[in-house]
Amino acid sequence: MTERIILQVDGINHAIDADPAMPLLYALRDDLGLNNPRFGCGLGQCGACTVHVDGVPTRSCSLPVSEVKGGKITTLAGLGTEAAPNKLQLAFIEEQATQCGYCINGWLMTATAFAARQAARD
Ligand code: FES
Helix, strand or coil, rough: CCCCEEEEEEEHHHHHHEECCEEHHHHHHHCCCCCCCCCCCCCCCCCEEEECCCCCCEHHHHEHHHHHHHCECCCHHHHHCCCCCHHHHHHHHHHHCCCCCCCHHHHHHHHHHHHHHHHCCC
16 A cells, blocks of 8 residues: 655655655655665665665665655755765765765765764764
8 A cells, every 4th residue: 555755855845655664765766766875785784775864864775764754855965966065075086985886875974974963062
């Protein structure tokens, strides 16, 4: 059974009809066509699927889409653009830290949340 679910992703509201138990990752990739969060382990361990939900790094592969209703989802595309990357994205580019690039989404989403948390402490 599906239900209508509204997701706010990178500041834009989207309506999808989905099984409430479906992982958020599938909604982002398959319903909204966003390819930054990636499927890696599917077990909440590798981080390739990480997005921010209300600013908290969250493994989207293991979070049912119904649990984020009303939450603000930020993807890698919401952190910065190719023309205007955020400081960490720029550092990764300058240091050529992406290697194969498959897990870069998880690194940047997690590191950005960490940096924001540290800045709030200072
Ligand atoms: S795909 Fe590995 S943590 Fe989600």
